[in-house]
Amino acid sequence: MKTKTIKIRVNAEVARIFEAASDEQRRKLEALLSLKLSDTTRSKKTLEMVMSTISRNAQGRGLTPEILDSILSEN
Structure with missing residues (x-):
């Protein structure tokens, strides 16, 4: 699957948690967000x-x- 980087605004606490996450945790969070955005837009x-x-x-x-x-x- 081809991916593309986007920027989104989140609150400071969410940003801190994401930045402190391991590479594996970040990939999982990115996949989860991608799925949620996809589901929302296809709804x-x-x-x-x-x-x-x-x-x-x-x-x-x-x-x-x-x-x-x-x-x-x-x-």
Whole structure:
């Protein structure tokens, strides 16, 4: 399978974890992300439906509007 490098923005903690991972762990994370992105883009669901599902999952895991604001304001 041919691959191509892309850039994505993630929060600082995710970046730190990825950068500290071994080469094997990075390859696994990259494969997992690639599969998830592929599944999302091939889905018949609209972007709005995907975002709604992500939002419900995040709220179910304890993400509040205040926490989200805090994450988004980190620079």
